[in-house]
Amino acid sequence: MNETPTRVYAEIDLDAVRANVRALRERAPGAELMAVVKADAYGHGAIPCARAAQEAGATWLGTATPEEALALRAAGIEGPVMCWLWTPGGPWQAAVEADLDISVSGMWALDEARKAAHAAGRRARIQLKADTGLGRNGCQPADWAELVGAAVAAEAEGTVKITGIWSHFACADEPGHPSIALQLTAFRDMLAYAEKEGARPEVRHIANSPATLTLPESHYDLVRCGLAVYGVSPAPELGTSQELGLRPAMTLKASVALVKAVPPGHGVSYGHHHVTEAETNLALIPAGYADGIPRHASGRGPVLVGGKVRRVAGRVAMDQFVVDLGSDLVRAGDEAVIFGSGEHGEPTAEDWARAADTIAYEIVTRIGVRVPRVYRNG
Ligand SMILES: *Cc1c(COP(=O)(O)O)cnc(C)c1O
Numbered sequence: 001m002n003e004t005p006t007r008v009y010a011e012i013d014l015d016a017v018r019a020n021v022r023a024l025r026e027r028a029p030g031a032e033l034m035a036v037v038k039a040d041a042y043g044h045g046a047i048p049c050a051r052a053a054q055e056a057g058a059t060w061l062g063t064a065t066p067e068e069a070l071a072l073r074a075a076g077i078e079g080p081v082m083c084w085l086w087t088p089g090g091p092w093q094a095a096v097e098a099d100l101d102i103s104v105s106g107m108w109a110l111d112e113a114r115k116a117a118h119a120a121g122r123r124a125r126i127q128l129k130a131d132t133g134l135g136r137n138g139c140q141p142a143d144w145a146e147l148v149g150a151a152v153a154a155e156a157e158g159t160v161k162i163t164g165i166w167s168h169f170a171c172a173d174e175p176g177h178p179s180i181a182l183q184l185t186a187f188r189d190m191l192a193y194a195e196k197e198g199a200r201p202e203v204r205h206i207a208n209s210p211a212t213l214t215l216p217e218s219h220y221d222l223v224r225c226g227l228a229v230y231g232v233s234p235a236p237e238l239g240t241s242q243e244l245g246l247r248p249a250m251t252l253k254a255s256v257a258l259v260k261a262v263p264p265g266h267g268v269s270y271g272h273h274h275v276t277e278a279e280t281n282l283a284l285i286p287a288g289y290a291d292g293i294p295r296h297a298s299g300r301g302p303v304l305v306g307g308k309v310r311r312v313a314g315r316v317a318m319d320q321f322v323v324d325l326g327s328d329l330v331r332a333g334d335e336a337v338i339f340g341s342g343e344h345g346e347p348t349a350e351d352w353a354r355a356a357d358t359i360a361y362e363i364v365t366r367i368g369v370r371v372p373r374v375y376r377n378g
Contacts, residue, residue, distance in 0.1 A: 021056035034060035036226035092116035127164030132186035251340035269314035294356035
């Protein structure tokens with residue numbers, strides 16, 4: 001896109017993505033880095049962010065779904081790409097043909113991988129996922145011997161290659177949480193068992209962004225970083241982006257659509273949850289929950305307009321919200337910064353997360369398809 005959109009747009013600074021990848025590699029000097037670009041790179045745009053991350057030394061890319069991983073290949077992106085959220089009947093053969101690393105959490109998935117390998121006429125690259133305590137995806141310790149045994153046998157028959165053994169933390173964003181040490185111990189044990197049975201993984205990995213930042217003993221061969229690649233702090237307890245040496249890559253900007261004076265006692269937006277106290281100026285911001293502005297932040301979400309951070313007045317609607325400027329004045333067409341790096345006084349994604357009782361992951365990821373992305377430093 002050549003012209004900057006006017007209504008609302010997300011500016012993505014690819015130099016920030018590169019700088020964050022470099023900073024994270026310094027935090028995990030003995031490990032390779034996987035840039036996790038699932039969910040359209042947490043709303044930042046999967047293809048440009050994957051390229052920028054690779055330029056800065058990310059040797060792996062990760063996605064949740066195989067479709068996301070195949071889209072990277074379709075864009076011409078090479079190198080190791082792993083995807084971990086599989087269902088029966090998914091694009092197994094296409095994944096083998098595209099040389100994707102396929103996560104396998106159970107026997108049904110191993111069977112799909114073997115069948116796909118037969119059909120494709122080449123080995124499936126599989127990574128065995130251990131449930132070391134998250135209780136979500138992954139193979140339970142009690143079922144590990146069966147899965148490892150079958151995978152090693154499939155490797156011997158020539159249908160798969162066990163390229164990785166991996167797991168995922170439940171509470172890495174709460175340093176000192178007792179589950180962390182328990183998961184590390186379980187991972188060590190399940191890994192040792194698989195290696196004893198003959199598995200020779202290229203990569204062993206368990207660390208996400210918070211573990212990369214706080215837990216060097218979790219780094220192993222590879223760290224899988226998502227949110228931190230985009231410069232956002234994974235949890236307030238870990239510090240701000242700046243304290244973590246990260247630069248938020250996304251700035252969400254809008255143009256003020258209307259400014260008008262209203263008398264005292266005037267209700268504002270659906271439900272009239274804000275009523276003006278005195279004669280005041282209202283500014284209309286043309287972005288709403290269809291664009292990813294959380295309705296739950298009604299009355300609370302911060303926005304920088306006219307040199308001050310102001311709050312959403314009343315409800316966030318589907319396409320717009322209002323701020324009450326008091327006696328200040330701005331003009332239609334003036335810039336409103338909904339969130340950004342915070343370096344210029346604007347709110348951050350973390351501030352919106354607090355206002356909406358959620359996490360910063362959700363704030364950036366939910367920015368909708370109606371919001372154009374404008375890339376800087378591509
Ligand atoms: C999303 C995801 C990651 C990245 O997590 P961040 O906290 O954003 O770094 C890593 N591994 C798995 C399995 C994931 O689903």
